Amino acid sequence: MAKAMKKDLMDSNPDGLTNKGVNMYTKAQEQYKKWGIDTEAAIKKCAEISVSLHCWQGDDIAGFENTGAALSGGIQATGNYPGKARNKDELMRDLDLVFSLIPGKKRLNLHEIYAISDNDSPVKRDQPECRHFDPWLTWAKARNIGIDFNPTLFSHPMAASGLTLSSPDKNIRDFWIRHVKACRKIAAYIGEKQGSPSLHNIWIPDGLKDVPADRLGPRQRLKESLDEIFSVHYDKNHIIDVVESKVFGIGLESYTVGSSDFYLGYAAKAGINVLLDNGHYHPTELVSDKISSFLLSFDKIALHVTRPVRWDSDHVVLFEDEVKEIAKEIIRNDAEDRVLIGLDYFDASINRVAAWVIGARNMQKALLNALLMPHGDLKKLQDTGNFSKLLVCQEELKTLPFGAVWDEYLLRQHITGSDWYGTVEKYENDVLKFR
Template structure:
């Protein structure tokens, strides 16, 4: 341990302890939190099954920064490098199109064996895996509909794909000893105002009922459903709206996924957490950064991220909340994007843990809003950075921006040679 880091940490501990905050305990709790790192940042959501397929479903990645992974081996190497600069032991989130196989296989025929190399790698890394069916960028989704498609044959294709995905997720959980969250998101919707809003939603409900009919061990697989306000090609109407999935999830005991970019551009998700928590057994978060729309920018430590962290900590929601990332930026080094976004998410949780939550709650209960505001503002300048530096040093990852030099070396030695 570097002396300057240890000295700064001890001084910071004293300041926090004056308000009853046990910093050592906060760091111990932080080390148990797993962030699900999304694989699709590493290759601009191309995957390996249909690499020549044009992106669809409202998904767009801009930028041509060199070094995007083009093989499963490259992507796993990049993820390994990124995780070496992120404190803690986490998870990796896969989409179905990232199957690692030499077979020519369509989405509805995928099996656990097509992901065995990912499982073997995860075992080596000591991490868990999460999963998602890929209901976009496919010939059968070109018209913008999948699970709510009016054609029963096309709809059945997507139902079968989601069934297969759940079995793959359960296999991940069984093999790795860490519960896999399998999340369903579909891009279904209309560009212009529809006449019939009910029928597509009825078809989606029926499709989901069929998908979830097979009972799987919840210790291995948990199901989640994800809403969206609008997207490219579905500006006027999205079948899987927030209201639809909130109702479906509550009635059917499924995790409801809140994606930070899937609501109105000025609407945050932090305030929704306490409401959902009262009526559900768990929540799935997709932490992203919308800019103007669901543009999936790299997560920064902005007000919304800090509020998400505070809501999770203040309301003791971390044990029942699954936190994943969902952004993709092809204009910067993709490994740096992972590191920045994941470290910021962890930082936000740590900052929340270093607030005098109980003292703030009591001041609020007493109607002492002056104390509440004063303390909330003063704690913004408390020595959080010294605690973060100590945590990184203790966990064996680079301190502050030291990780950037390692990323630059990897870029020169590996990425630019692809």
């Protein structure tokens, strides 16, 4: 009955608006227009900005190797909420529901441990092949979703020491070099097949629990490993290479080999790009402040948007100040095509599908919010030193009827509004609780 009523409304009004909706949106449109803001242009542009959803929220970063190995590498998924995905069919089914509840242009970010073997035996970590990801390509193509890709240098016996590409053991280094080389080949293959470059992001956990006796040696070995990995060249129309730093990990608190300084220098010299995760810096460092600097030196920047609470705890993204500032930096600098947005969090204490949807919708809210700002006028106020008026305008903009424009955006995208959680609750009762 509800679906039929919704269809009747859509058929009678192609924009999917009720009379009340028209009234609320029209009033909001008029208020934004007074600030020189075109809400129609904002809605259209927001729908074109890609956000890459991380597959690992659905199963607590377990993957399909089924080795029983505990999560390692200085990361941790906390909680034991029922219903996590246990295989590819469950994960894909969950993702289908998630994508039906979020607006905008979508991508999916895969880790190598989500390789799908053709005989149900686990794919060996240093031997993944392109064919192991053909099922994901088929699934994504049917949904018009792009795929990004990551090597998985954790949760494996060869990473038990906390060192991978920087290990003093050559056998360990060679194992992981083979792994990352194979992953870059897969990413390039994915990019070619899907017709858009696949972002390939290298993150390693390497570090030490206590004060190191040698900081240079591990970094020298990491550099040499990366040099070997990047000695193979692929078409940049198929793959975008990035490296991701981190400030510390659990059990690796005193020293991180792949620090921000290390990767910034390496990426600049190697002609690749960097990924900024807003949970991977000291608490007083803000990724929103770094974006403009990186735009001056790199062709592209990749982001992992998360919510650190006291540390890199990967909480679900909220519609909060730092996420808003990140979006503003992207929009005000016309960098939608240069800043590649991905999400990265894994909360196992709440419904995992809901966690996905909450974070993705909040990233979309931040982008739409940034598009509904008169950035040119605000810049002029700053440049002319009119800081009093600048502050007044920044504060007054906060109470404009953003919610009405957001609701209109969802209607145009044929996405459920604020009552979306009812769909997730039904899915939990019908599907998740039986896992």
